[in-house]
Amino acid sequence: MYIETINGPEDVKKLSIDQLPALAEEMRAALLKRASIHGGHFGPNFGIVEATIAMHYVFESPKDKMVFDVSHQVYPHKMLTGRKEAYLSEEHYDDVSGYSNPTESVHDHFTVGHTSTSVSLACGLAKARDLKQEAGNVIAIIGDGSLSGGEALEGLDYAAELGGNLIIVINDNDMSIAENHGGLYQNLKLLRETNGQADCNLFKAMGLDYLYVDHGNDVADLIQAFQKVKDIDHPIVVHINTLKGKGYAPAEQHKENWHFSGPFHIETGEPLYEMTEEDYSDISVNYLLKKMKEDPTVVAITSGTPTVMGFTEDKRQEAGKQFVDVGIAEETAVALASGIAANGGKPVYGVYSTFVQRTYDQISQDLCINSNPATIVTFWGSVFGMNDVTHLGLYDISMMANIPNLVYLAPTTKEEYLAMLDWSIEQTDYPVAIKLPGGSVISDGKEVTKDFSKLNTYEVTRHGSRVAILGLGTFYGLGNEVAESLKKENDLDATVINPYYITGLDTKLLESLKKDHDIVITIEDGMLDGGFGEKIARFYGDSDLKVLNFGVRKEFPDRYDLNELLKENHLTKEQIVADIQALL
Amino acid sequence: MYIETINGPEDVKKLSIDQLPALAEEMRAALLKRASIHGGHFGPNFGIVEATIAMHYVFESPKDKMVFDVSHQVYPHKMLTGRKEAYLSEEHYDDVSGYSNPTESVHDHFTVGHTSTSVSLACGLAKARDLKQEAGNVIAIIGDGSLSGGEALEGLDYAAELGGNLIIVINDNDMSIAENHGGLYQNLKLLRETNGQADCNLFKAMGLDYLYVDHGNDVADLIQAFQKVKDIDHPIVVHINTLKGKGYAPAEQHKENWHFSGPFHIETGEPLYEMTEEDYSDISVNYLLKKMKEDPTVVAITSGTPTVMGFTEDKRQEAGKQFVDVGIAEETAVALASGIAANGGKPVYGVYSTFVQRTYDQISQDLCINSNPATIVTFWGSVFGMNDVTHLGLYDISMMANIPNLVYLAPTTKEEYLAMLDWSIEQTDYPVAIKLPGGSVISDGKEVTKDFSKLNTYEVTRHGSRVAILGLGTFYGLGNEVAESLKKENDLDATVINPYYITGLDTKLLESLKKDHDIVITIEDGMLDGGFGEKIARFYGDSDLKVLNFGVRKEFPDRYDLNELLKENHLTKEQIVADIQALL
CATH class of the missing domain: 3.40.50.970 (Thiamin diphosphate (ThDP)-binding fold, Pyr/PP domains)
Structure with missing residues (x-):
């Protein structure tokens, strides 16, 4: 197997161009097996295998810098940049994230998961390179579906002014997650149909140089194209025509369903697990x-x-x-x-x-x-x-x-x-x-008679004293559980409130709690900073009531374990009850 | 004077096409006089006088709906839609806002002040029209400078799919506030130079129909163009070539300086008031x-x-x-x-x-x-x-x-x-x-030795007890004044703190205040909701300290009187002191 010999881009370059299609097939087989067991973004990665091989064959990463848009299509790049085990060995599947990730490799330059950012980010890398008077190529790889986003279009417009080297690879598989929407896709179609020769050309109209590659899954053609633009002294678009889901028949036929997939039977494409729960x-x-x-x-x-x-x-x-x-x-x-x-x-x-x-x-x-x-x-x-x-x-x-x-x-x-x-x-x-609340859908069958046009009117759903619990959205149920525990452990009848409104305070109700409550707690499904609970804390700032806010602390956790996250943030019944008891 | 007879679009239609250039000159004279006394957006309005007249001559507002991007260029439209007094009589200059405003007139459809929104907003009006199976034109008027914004480019791309009538007037004066930046402006130039005939056409590449008007300040040419596209059954771009600042020599020559102007001498263009204060x-x-x-x-x-x-x-x-x-x-x-x-x-x-x-x-x-x-x-x-x-x-x-x-x-x-x-x-x-803080620049000449890499370390600048004042940014000075008043009125030595960091709490310092303080107040230059003070309130939620947050309540005030706004939000020294005294 060729793939087993690839520990970095330098190993890709050791293969002959003739051997690269076989490498592509091996990569696709590994991707297919992994997806069938592990799930993940499917179609985008299957379409860009050859282009990724060709880029690493021609360019010299990390001196030459590749920025993958959305980075849904970054799996082949990870396979060629020292992370192949995460695609070949089941026990290592979770070693890598599903997106480009600078903490994993010097070949990744940004943590990216939202679309349409690559061109502008790549412009930044290129600008810094030029300020430092260094050499090297900067390559943005962006799918056609991401082109409709404002940041991508802004970036294309600005790129023309950048001056120095910038290569924008448009990975055109004629699909977004679903079918594409927007007038520019007519132009991409025209360009595909005219082998890139049509005079009316979105990229040229944006002031950019342009090169078309019709066989975007032909590694030799791609290598030729990338060699042509390598070290170019101005921004250029390389428009490559690829097939989303390439190499797996169910994915080629049902592109939308196969953008992302859960685990499935390789033979049939049928999902391993049936999702029957209503969502x-x-x-x-x-x-x-x-x-x-x-x-x-x-x-x-x-x-x-x-x-x-x-x-x-x-x-x-x-x-x-x-x-x-x-x-x-x-x-x-x-x-x-x-x-x-x-x-x-x-x-x-x-x-x-x-x-x-x-x-x-x-x-x-x-x-x-x-x-x-x-x-x-x-x-x-x-x-x-x-x-x-x-x-x-x-x-x-x-x-x-x-x-x-x-x-x-x-x-x-x-x-x-x-x-x-x-x-x-x-x-x-x-x-x-x-x-919408998180977790499983809760349906209690109760008719809702509340008039929501009476803004900022909360509802007391359990009348008590001393402790009032405002359980917002997802965590209303947790609020009730806390009340149950307080009853059981402290023989305390807590008040439970469904606030309904995140954007306003029911000042009358909050004021009335001052009479016979000592502690008000809020539980919300999101970050504490700037959240709902802080507004309640501000309201009671000049009163004798104590306020405890429960929610998630301000940070960017990555691939967190749910139970750990809940525990770290005191979002379990036991912790909330204990925090209240400590204050009683 | 024709302008004095215009109480609405119907009166524009009563004039002959021959009379319209004279109307344009009258409007420009009024705009010039008003700008010289009152200030405001200048260049954008001077360029679009004829186009506005032509639109109201051809279309039937408000059945036909015009959406002006940024609405810096909406003054001529206001003059023709029942609001001429605000441009003709000095005592009425402040009757209207500087932007389109539905509360002023049925001819305005949105309050708009940020750029690049008109096409997407107009798509919405058109979509609702079609869902309701009504007739009428929807016209978005967007300056070339606004085209580089993501929302505008997204909107152009989506517009092609809309299906029904939509007219997008590109008011191309070859300028943003300053010169334009971005590759698409090369294409606008090419289109201007080829009388709109170049094959490479950004708008066609976005899937849109296209019409070019070279004399964008010729009212007869404009009328002809708008008559041609009126009631069209699909989206079309009408690209008009106009002159920013048209009709006032200093503004035609120095377009950037004259995008917006303060009061000035009409003869020379020199400003009436010199700005000498360092900012x-x-x-x-x-x-x-x-x-x-x-x-x-x-x-x-x-x-x-x-x-x-x-x-x-x-x-x-x-x-x-x-x-x-x-x-x-x-x-x-x-x-x-x-x-x-x-x-x-x-x-x-x-x-x-x-x-x-x-x-x-x-x-x-x-x-x-x-x-x-x-x-x-x-x-x-x-x-x-x-x-x-x-x-x-x-x-x-x-x-x-x-x-x-x-x-x-x-x-x-x-x-x-x-x-x-x-x-x-x-x-x-x-x-x-x-x-940056608001108001006049304060310079105390003091060397700043603080190491800002020690994140979230506040500084006590006045040591006291009982009351601690956190004066953030702009309002640090107000915090000191409050402390002075408390000393004078209550013989109370308050603590004053410069927090420096909006994004984090100095928990050690805040904790230490609990020893010998009863009240902590925060003053910030912005909305209370989601702000700095609420984080302080949350921190002290389970303690005996009282917290008072001062800032602006959550709302969208329009053209507010500064002193009134400060008073309504208790942002004066006297009010803050009184609020503290009430709690002491």
């Missing part, structure tokens, strides 16, 4: 499709991740014009929602907590200053969400809940979520966001 | 130019507002390759800074507080997860900054100070600022941001 994606799409049929002005919006709200291909067809995928373009998604709401439509934008960060200014300016009644639903904003450092869902409260005019709601059950969503869609006064 | 822009540019000469890896970065850090044209030339203007592209500015720092350069990105909002995700992901040692300096993040609702500087603490890994510093004097800046540039461990 908030199913709940959202079922509600929205029904609502759309009743009201033609209801429209669901996604920014390149349609299944976050459950809109698989068949559901998208069912929704028709009432479903919009703007492509990876979160800023436009929020502005679009604001515009639709301003003109009497009823938009619902569903987005992962980690990606809603990409649109702070649009939420503040385009939406909230204008008080337009759009709805944003944030998914996986929870310690129970993704645990890669680049995809954490711990920050949406501090980011969003401090934006004026926004009503940010935290349901604790499926029923509350649907009641909030329905209220939000029908009301016309406020921009509203809903933070 | 943080001067301080920054003087320091940085000196530093650049000592160290070729120091590089200053701006995103389209070079003078925020004092880089006027001559200073930009002096800095040479050590000054980078990425154009209006804040996301790329931060990513670039991160990349430069990752490769051993020393980047300093200067940005207005209100615009740093546009790059939350890049600060979090591209910069802070990677812990690259770039420096961001935020200007005008203060109640003493801009007071238009779209340009407030009240939110940067809640946005930035809760991002893990970032060290956000609050200097209280010029000397502290320079010491922090110098430390930040030379250290290699942390991403650092510096929040």
Whole structure:
């Protein structure tokens, strides 16, 4: 096996060009086996095997620096840069992260997990190189799907001005996670169809030099192209035409499903584990499709991740014009929602907590200053969400809940979520966001009669004294468990409160607690800094009540162990009870 | 005078095309007089007078909806939509805001002040129109300078997919606030030079239909063009070639200086009031130019507002390759800074507080997860900054100070600022941001010997007991005044503390205060929610100390009166002292 001889890029260069296709096949076989057992990003990596080999054959990493966008497609690069064991040996599968990672290797320059950043980051590496008057190539590798993001387009525009060497490899597999959306993809198609010869050329229109490689999975062609642009003295785009999922028939045929996969049977592509539990994606799409049929002005919006709200291909067809995928373009998604709401439509934008960060200014300016009644639903904003450092869902409260005019709601059950969503869609006064709880869906079957238009009205769900527990969203249940323990251990009847509203204080209720309570505790599913609990602490700052805030401390944990994280942050029932008892 | 007869768009239509140039001249004369007395955005409005007349001549506002990007260029539109008195009568100059404003008129659809939003917002209006199966044109008017922003490029890309009617007017005056930066401007130039005929066309490459109007200040040509695209059934770009500052010689010649102007002598263009006071822009540019000469890896970065850090044209030339203007592209500015720092350069990105909002995700992901040692300096993040609702500087603490890994510093004097800046540039461990204080520059001439690498170490500058005052940044001086008053009125020696660090707690010092203090107060220059004071309140939540937080409540005030705002938020010495006395 060739792959077993590769301990770094220098070993790739020892092979002849004739041997490289065999290396590619070996890498693909290893990737397939690993994915079938371990899961991970699939399609993006299968398409870029040959390009990665060719780059390491031609360029001299780490002197020449490669920046992989999103870094979903960084597995082949890791295999060739001293980390092959993590792909060849099952016991080492977890030795590496799923993204580029400077702590793993000198061949990785950034920890990257959000899209559309590579060109601008690479411009920075190149600029520093030139300021230091050093030599070397800087190569940004970006998938076509990432091109629609604002930062990528800004970066392409700026790159033309940079002056020195910069090579931008456009890995064009004609797919985003789902199909691409946006006018620029017509131009990529035109360029593919004309072997890169069409006069109308997005990259040239951005001021960039351009080279097209039609056989983007042919390692010899790629080597030739990279040799041509190596040490070039100005920025150039190398547009390579690749096949997403290349080499595994199910993935070539069903590209969207195979962008990311869990463990599966290699022979059939069928998943090893059936996901049967109802989740908030199913709940959202079922509600929205029904609502759309009743009201033609209801429209669901996604920014390149349609299944976050459950809109698989068949559901998208069912929704028709009432479903919009703007492509990876979160800023436009929020502005679009604001515009639709301003003109009497009823938009619902569903987005992962980690990606809603990409649109702070649009939420503040385009939406909230204008008080337009759009709805944003944030998914996986929870310690129970993704645990890669680049995809954490711990920050949406501090980011969003401090934006004026926004009503940010935290349901604790499926029923509350649907009641909030329905209220939000029908009301016309406020921009509203809903933070879905983490963990398994809780459904208590109770009818929700609360009028959410009475802003910032919390609900006492268990009446007691001395200790009041505000359990926000995900952690409302934990709040109840704490109350149970206090009853059992201290014969103390604690008050339990469902706050519902992250963005405002129920000052009347909070004031009333002063009468017969000594301690107020808050539990929230996210970072403490800038969070919900701190507002409660501020409210009681000049009173005799003691306040304890529970949540996650400010940091960027990477691939954390959930139970450890909870323990470290005193987010277990036992710890919270003990902390309260210490104060009693 | 024609302008006196115009009470709405319907009155524009009553004039003959021959009469419209005279109307344009009258409007320009009124704009000139108003600007000379009142100040405001100048160049952008002077260039778009004819286009605005032509649009109102051809389209039927408000059924047809115009969305002005940034809305710096909205004055002529306001003159033609029932608000002419605000431009003709000195006593009514303040009746209108400087931006489009739905509360003023049904002809305005959004409050807009940040760039690059119009296309995406207009897409939303158009989408809602189509969902409601209504008719009407939607027109986005965007300046060439705004095109480099990510949201604008995302919007152009998405617009091609929208399907129905959308008209995107590109007001191309070949200028941003300063000169344009980015490769796409070469393409605009090519299009201007070829009368729109060049095959390589950015807008067509984005999938859009395209029409070019060479005489963008010729009202008859414009009317013809708009008539051609009115009621079109798909999105189209109308690219109009205009002259920034058109009709006023000093403004035509010095476009950058005349983007915005204070009051001036009409005859000479000389400003009425001399600005002689040293400000943080001067301080920054003087320091940085000196530093650049000592160290070729120091590089200053701006995103389209070079003078925020004092880089006027001559200073930009002096800095040479050590000054980078990425154009209006804040996301790329931060990513670039991160990349430069990752490769051993020393980047300093200067940005207005209100615009740093546009790059939350890049600060979090591209910069802070990677812990690259770039420096961001935020200007005008203060109640003493801009007071238009779209340009407030009240939110940067809640946005930035809760991002893990970032060290956000609050200097209280010029000397502290320079010491922090110098430390930040030379250290290699942390991403650092510096929040400049508002109001007049305070310089005490004291040498700053503090070692800022000892993170989160506050300084007690006045030793006392019972009451401790944490005066952050701008309001450190107010903290001292409060202490003086307490001494005078209550014979109480309060402790005064300069926290320096917004992003972390000096737990040792805070703990020590418990010994002999009863009350801790915080004063910060920004919104309370998610701010510095709440972290202090959380820290003392389980203790007997009382905490009072002073800052601005969460809202979007518009064109506020500074003294009223301070009073409403208890940010005067008298109120703070009274609040403390009530607790003593």
